[in-house]
Amino acid sequence: ATLLIDASPQSAKKIPDTLFGIFFEEINHAGAGGLWAELVNNRGIVPNIPSNIDPWSIIGNESSVIVSTDRSSCFELNKVALKMEVVCDNEGPNTCPPGGVGIYNPGFWGMNIQEGKTYKVILYIRSLGPVNISVSLTSSDGLQTLASSRIHVELEEIELILVSKATNKDSRIQLTSNAKGIIWFDQVSVMPLDTYKGHGFRQDLFEMLADLKPRFLRFPGGSYVEGSWLSNAFRWKPTVGPWEERSGHFNDVWNYWTDDGLGYFEFLQLAEDLGATPVWVFNSGISHNDEIDTLDISSFVKDLLDSIEFARGSSSSTWGSVRAAMGHPKPFDLKYVAIGNQDCSKKNYIGNYNKFYSALKTAYPDINVITNCDASSGRLDHPADLYDLHVYTSANSMISMAHHFDHTPRAFVSEYAVTGRDAGRGSLLAALAQAAFLIGLEVNSDVVEMASNAPLLVNDNDWRFTPDAIVFNSWQLYGTPTYWMQQFFTESSGAVIFPIKVVSNPSNSLVASAIKWRCSEDEIYFRVKVVNVLAKTVSVKISVAGLDASVNPLMSFKTVLTSINPMDENSFGEPEKVTAKEMSFPSASTEMNALLPAHSL
Ligand code: AHR
Numbered sequence: 001a002t003l004l005i006d007a008s009p010q011s012a013k014k015i016p017d018t019l020f021g022i023f024f025e026e027i028n029h030a031g032a033g034g035l036w037a038e039l040v041n042n043r044g045i046v047p048n049i050p051s052n053i054d055p056w057s058i059i060g061n062e063s064s065v066i067v068s069t070d071r072s073s074c075f076e077l078n079k080v081a082l083k084m085e086v087v088c089d090n091e092g093p094n095t096c097p098p099g100g101v102g103i104y105n106p107g108f109w110g111m112n113i114q115e116g117k118t119y120k121v122i123l124y125i126r127s128l129g130p131v132n133i134s135v136s137l138t139s140s141d142g143l144q145t146l147a148s149s150r151i152h153v154e155l156e157e158i159e160l161i162l163v164s165k166a167t168n169k170d171s172r173i174q175l176t177s178n179a180k181g182i183i184w185f186d187q188v189s190v191m192p193l194d195t196y197k198g199h200g201f202r203q204d205l206f207e208m209l210a211d212l213k214p215r216f217l218r219f220p221g222g223s224y225v226e227g228s229w230l231s232n233a234f235r236w237k238p239t240v241g242p243w244e245e246r247s248g249h250f251n252d253v254w255n256y257w258t259d260d261g262l263g264y265f266e267f268l269q270l271a272e273d274l275g276a277t278p279v280w281v282f283n284s285g286i287s288h289n290d291e292i293d294t295l296d297i298s299s300f301v302k303d304l305l306d307s308i309e310f311a312r313g314s315s316s317s318t319w320g321s322v323r324a325a326m327g328h329p330k331p332f333d334l335k336y337v338a339i340g341n342q343d344c345s346k347k348n349y350i351g352n353y354n355k356f357y358s359a360l361k362t363a364y365p366d367i368n369v370i371t372n373c374d375a376s377s378g379r380l381d382h383p384a385d386l387y388d389l390h391v392y393t394s395a396n397s398m399i400s401m402a403h404h405f406d407h408t409p410r411a412f413v414s415e416y417a418v419t420g421r422d423a424g425r426g427s428l429l430a431a432l433a434q435a436a437f438l439i440g441l442e443v444n445s446d447v448v449e450m451a452s453n454a455p456l457l458v459n460d461n462d463w464r465f466t467p468d469a470i471v472f473n474s475w476q477l478y479g480t481p482t483y484w485m486q487q488f489f490t491e492s493s494g495a496v497i498f499p500i501k502v503v504s505n506p507s508n509s510l511v512a513s514a515i516k517w518r519c520s521e522d523e524i525y526f527r528v529k530v531v532n533v534l535a536k537t538v539s540v541k542i543s544v545a546g547l548d549a550s551v552n553p554l555m556s557f558k559t560v561l562t563s564i565n566p567m568d569e570n571s572f573g574e575p576e577k578v579t580a581k582e583m584s585f586p587s588a589s590t591e592m593n594a595l596l597p598a599h600s601l
Pocket of ligand 1: 025027220221223258341342390415454455465
């Protein structure tokens, strides 16, 4: 095959600065037990009575300790506290066991406590009279103590700094006593001190996200925004302010509790830390099972306007002052708001959407409003700056969608993925089909302004949706081929793209693009990407006309993502089975030959 590239300046088309970003959803324990570094699971105790204290467990038996919950917490949004009645004593007939009795929390499938690392422990304690309590980080059976502190308290917020003397990936926090008394615990937190910039994001996961150089961050869902029921949907107001004052809520779509440490403020902070523009997905008054009538939507509209004031208002505004009190007096750069998620076919969507749209445009004319309705299959009957399209399909159908956007208005493909048999838990085949699709988006980037893969993260202990880009547990992580594929596109946003013709394309199996971007004052790069979906090596001749002399062919590389079998995946055992390999490419010139391995990008 031959690739004919017209790289003359007059043929160059600018790709939008926002083209490739990431979509973070609280799914698969992506945040709680994932990117959000809080190690305690259910730190505030689920606010229902009788309460599910899971995964808190009891150390001791019914003749030594009785654990229950009541509504005695000092925190208004979550009145439930954990009550521990120690029945044994430090002497007498019912003497407590040597280690004492109490409760422990194993975090999210074990806490990764590391030697020499510092942890901040915060907890609220109340008791009837002064008590001695041991706060310890231990192994999962409690036999190995990694760090410990003994406190003597009655009514207090306790803050402790613990340094671990050993590493154990399956640790827990335990709170124990060996004397009779009644003690209430609430809002127990263990945070490693080395989160990204102290902002609460787990370092290794943050770095993997940052390496994708995302230009936008869509958050916080997905279906998570809608909820199975509106009563469980993500509402931003209870997620801001001090962590311990948040109510937390049940993520009823993906079936787990979240303490909302990763709340609206933290999402905006995450976007800023990643250098990404935030895309705030707001509940349209619609969940999977219930809807607010358009006549009653005004409180939701007000909530949305308040959320923009929180993000962008001055420190003296009502909600801007809450943001400032959280340590961010400078407004966040919020310019994109999506109304709902996959709600277009719902009864009240258009009515509700129009209310949100006009309120937003009146108060904040510069905000881009994104509709859920698909403008690629018909004209919209309502105003929108962008329309949101989700593409979940097979590998073949995704490859064939490379031309889907040839004639549509401004699009945001906020969720795309190859799913089903072709994808497994993250196959090379899925990544190649997605790469072909993304090349199609680059070519159509005069209309497609934004695109993001879904889902981004999965905790290996809670696969709710496959495939995902990054797999992790408490101490390990790896990128699936979809993750490595996205790294081929990290310089595309803001680059220029040139027309490319593929001549003698065997069964249309090659999909290609050519871009150029300035990396620094004196470094300009030119990149040709080609997907070969055939099961055989293809030899290509690449002919580049009109390329300016500033591109230096002596500094050339060839990067290949491939593997023996298209269904190959990465795993904790083999995290780099399918990753991109970079090699020098000395034969680079405006007329060059390259071998494209079978099943490769
Ligand atoms: O990405 C996973 C889910 O797929 C999202 O929550 C939803 O928008 C879509 O159906």
